Amino acid sequence: MRSWLSCLCRPRRRSTPWRSSTGAASTRSASDRRSTSKRRAGRRKAVRPAPKVDRLQKTPGSENGPWRNFYLTGALELRDGSIGTPTNTTSADLLAALTLEQPYDALAIRVDGPRAWDADITVRFVVQGQDPVTLRLHNGVLIHATGTGSATAEPQVEFTLAEPDLRALLVGALPPADLAARDGVEIAGDAGKLTELLGHLGEPDPDFAVVTP
Numbered sequence: 001m002r003s004w005l006s007c008l009c010r011p012r013r014r015s016t017p018w019r020s021s022t023g024a025a026s027t028r029s030a031s032d033r034r035s036t037s038k039r040r041a042g043r044r045k046a047v048r049p050a051p052k053v054d055r056l057q058k059t060p061g062s063e064n065g066p067w068r069n070f071y072l073t074g075a076l077e078l079r080d081g082s083i084g085t086p087t088n089t090t091s092a093d094l095l096a097a098l099t100l101e102q103p104y105d106a107l108a109i110r111v112d113g114p115r116a117w118d119a120d121i122t123v124r125f126v127v128q129g130q131d132p133v134t135l136r137l138h139n140g141v142l143i144h145a146t147g148t149g150s151a152t153a154e155p156q157v158e159f160t161l162a163e164p165d166l167r168a169l170l171v172g173a174l175p176p177a178d179l180a181a182r183d184g185v186e187i188a189g190d191a192g193k194l195t196e197l198l199g200h201l202g203e204p205d206p207d208f209a210v211v212t213p
Contacts, residue, residue, distance in 0.1 A: 074211035084207040095167045100127075103170035104135070104144045107201060113140035116200035121193050124155035127163050137197050157189030 076083060117140045126132045134152045135144045145152045161169075165182050168174035176195045179185055 070211055077209055077212045082207050082209045082212075095164075095171060095173070098167065098171075100130075100133070100163070100166070103167065104133070107135075107170060108142040108144075110201040110204060111137065111140065111142045112200055112202050116140045119196075119200055121197045122153045122155045123194050123197055124158040125166055126158060126160040127166055128160075130163075132158075135197070137200060142197075155189065157187065157191055157193045159194070160186040160188075 073083070116137055119137050119140075121137045122134060123136075124132055124134045131146050132148055133144055133146050134148075134155055135142060136153050159166075159179070161179070161182065162184055165174060165179070165185065169176065169179060174182075176191070176198060179194075180187060180191065
């Protein structure tokens with residue numbers, strides 16, 4: 001009888017309290033914590049990385065049009081090589097859409113700098129109803145300036161011509177040798193300087209790669 005009463009009166013053993021990350025006390029036993037950790041580890045192992053999908057198959061679902069085009073073009077170049085440029089850069093529609101600043105910039109990026117390092121050529125174009133534009137090739141760099149202020153160099157040759165002739169000349173559709181035979185074209189100075197300036201330009205590659213290096 002005494003032993004039975006002593007069992008009832010014996011205090012129960014409490015688990016060691018621990019504190020969570022929030023500072024609140026908990027009375028979970030060590031076995032409960034170990035089982036919880038095992039379950040979490042099992043869930044982490046169950047996560048698998050997504051399989052790699054071919055970009056040519058993945059990108060048609062892209063909502064961004066330009067990025068979709070880049071991905072598809074890059075995938076096509078990696079498989080079949082460069083696809084070339086179908087656009088004709090000397091078409092009348094393209095020339096009409098360009099500003100005069102754009103052909104000047106296009107000439108500047110085609111300069112072969114090391115070969116043109118010692119060249120010093122200045123050419124001026126005068127279009128009726130517009131300010132004159134002076135091109136100068138110096139130290140391997142081609143720059144253009146509008147107007148006739150003190151910052152512009154003295155031209156070695158000056159061409160007075162119509163705007164369509166100037167556009168065709170800058171994009172290569174009109175050879176410099178045929179410029180003098182055009183109606184309304186006036187040349188003052190050494191016309192050979194224009195041919196010499198254009199001789200320092202590299203030929204553009206219409207079949208350049210769009211995405212791949």
